[in-house]
Amino acid sequence: MALDSKTEARKFKIVGTRPLRPDGIDKVTGRARFGADMSAPGMLVGLILRSPHPHARIRSIDTTRAESMEGVHAVVTRADFPAFVEDEALADVLDNCMAGEKALYDGHAVAAVAATSGAVARAALKLIEVEYELLAHVTDVDEAMRPDAPALHEDRADETVPAGMSDNVMARHEFGHGDIDAGFAKADRVLERGYRTEATHQGYIEPHACLATFGSDGQADLWCCTQGHYMVRNTCAAILGMEQGRLRVTASEIGGGFGGKTTVFLEPVALMLSKKAGRPVKMVMGRAEVFRATGPTASSSIDVRIGMAKDGRITAGFAELRYQGGAYPGSPVDMGSMSAFAPYDLEHVKTVGWDVVTNRPKQAAYRAPGAPMAAFAVESAIDELARELGLDPLEVRLKNAAREGTRASYGPTFPAIGLEATLRKAKDHPHWSAPLGPNQGRGVACGFWFNFGGDTCVSLNITPDGTVTVSEGNPDIGGSRASMSMMAAEELGIPYEKVRTIIADTGALGQNDVTDGSRVTFAVGLATIEAARAAKREMCKRAARIWEIEEDAVVWEDGAARPAGPNAGKHPPMSLAEIAAVATNTGGPIAGHCEVNAEGAGVSFATHMVDTEVDPETGAVKILRYTVFQDAGKAVHPAYVEGQFQGGAVQGIGWALNEEYIYGEDGRLQNAGFLDYRIPVASDLPMIDTVILEIPNPGHPYGVRGVGETSIVPPLAAVANAVSHAAGVRLTHLPISPPRLLAAIGAK
Amino acid sequence: MVRVRLWGSLAAAIGGQTEIEVEAGTLRELLDTLARDYPALQPQLERGVSVAIDGVIYNDDWFTPIRPDSEVVLLARLKGG
Structure with a gap:
């Protein structure tokens, strides 16, 4: 039941230990295959032509000379992609991958080439003639909110934005409860201050890279570096107008993502180039391209007002947050507005967030998207107030800390949480x-994040010699292969070394959400445990058949099937390996699997x-x-x-x-x-x-x-x-x- | 009846009500009822919401049960990195 606790009291044998990393040898010896490490016979090199202008209307693109160059097999522009993508967010992703009517930032892709070598592709890019009409630009969030600021889009604001604001304001978000004016009236000291943070990049070591092979039969394969290959499949299929089942995506090893690889940049372009060229196309970004054209996080401008009593009790908190998320709607200001005051038990609190577009690359998620900037502003103000009032900053936080039963600033009442424990430690x-x-x-400072679960599939297979393979669908960016192997071993009662976890391609498992939201150890772990339990039930069933007793007279303990009690008869335990060895004779291969939308992640x-x-x-x-x-x-x-x-x-x-x-x-x-x-x-x-x-x-x-x-x-x-x-x-x-x-x- | 708490932007869309009562025993019934009885919430519901039920956040599982005395809070759709 979703509303009941799933946590069991148990003494762990493997969970909580520190076994060797399963990917360690591969990574230190260079055997691990990252995005750029895959090749294919007849492969072409794909490169992208990028706008040198921050804001320009694209009047025309002439690719004739590039297409006629020897060694060039395909040139694509936006005209090669479907003219209409129904989902507005996906349409933005396509426009970010290949500009339509306007180039919206320095580095925006406007055309791409596939050629027999990098040198030929680079030369061909120079032969593409783009006629631009230069437009005024804006890159600062506060300037972009001025009514007379250069507008990137027309009529994109949602229904929450009041009339008369700049066209660059996309959405307004408001959270909170109580009466902040009444709260400020109770304060002995009210601090008002403005804060700014600049955009930062996730800074992953590995640039984006992929290898696309689009067959003449309409089936395609894609190898790429991503935090979510199912997301890549679904996004590319939608953008290219193809069925998801006709595109198989395999995730490479990943050299860091931190949220920046939760969307696509190269992949639809590589697929389109491959489709036109009829040959595999490999694309690898240079570092400058990563900075100019992939998602950094939002920059922010935040005003905070906090009232505090002499004893350190916060009487009211208010923050107005303005985030620019680059050239398209969707900055994480909603998450910043929800999380800004989340660590504290406040009677009166309000946050207002503004989502703003500017002539910068489309922002992408970055670890706890939106929260660090908000915490910077609020935690700085609390620190300054504590200092002014001569109070210990940890004591002030303890006095105001959210606890079980606290109504969070973003709405719900917290269940058991650990903030107070971290402060006391x-x-x-x-x-x-x-x-x-x-x-x-x-x-000192405190921080909060929501966490979530989502769609997850795990298949756990018992091999004939009693080793175990766990297949999961989330790229391992933080040690998930080790964690899944440990949870499977714990549940099955076998050594960690007997379990190997692999990341399956999109053809092997059902839908899996992206490796984000701190979801994998929670959600894939939950599915792994359930898959192991399914395998245990099947193994108990096989033992029951061998012993000729009822299935419910068999239990699984310490890695073996055992009679549940004296009435079940005297049968020596059958280990996992012993049951696996005779699986063919007792009903066939043994596996367990779990497909679940894992809800209930804890903050x-x-x-x-x-x-x-x-x-x-x-x-x-x-x-x-x-x-x-x-x-x-x-x-x-x-x-x-x-x-x-x-x-x-x-x-x-x-x-x-x-x-x-x-x-x-x-x-x-x-x-x-x-x-x-x-x-x-x-x-x-x-x-x-x-x-x-x-x-x-x-x-x-x-x-x-x-x-x-x-x-x-x-x-x-x-x-x-x-x-x-x-x-x-x-x-x-x-x-x-x-x-x-x-x-x-x-x-x- | 389940009492549903709305965040500020949603409350503004329906005339400032921060809490509303709806008949719902599951997440799906909750979202369907909100869309039917409060059309002004429709744009945000289409963009996506998360729902906190008794302090635990859910996204899409239609059949998540909601008790009559559950605390139900609509939230902006969660994102992660």
């Missing part, structure tokens, strides 16, 4: 009382603590110490959980200190490469310490909660709070790059 941790030196400061909270040192001469910031406290529900493989905590913290540190999309007056991206867009590297960082808390999620048999996203929510604010204390000035604009910090220190 943080307060008791030696990090909190460690001394600080000159120019050093300590910051997750974290508290982060960081020490920083500021160089007042250069504006450089050094991270001295960092500790993550997060609720994992149940940590299946603690090393992977720690890795998720550490990775989120590090990406958040980069967002807070260095990373930003920088646009020139000409509307062009100025820093489309890792030399000028600096992500933290190992030498920049201390070891990120982690503390795993386990408050079971009642929606999962083992209590698992997703952990992949919450860890990026607190670090922006935690770092900003620490730097603000170290520098003696409040930092409200991220990233706190050296020039920005020096300017703030100079303005004191």
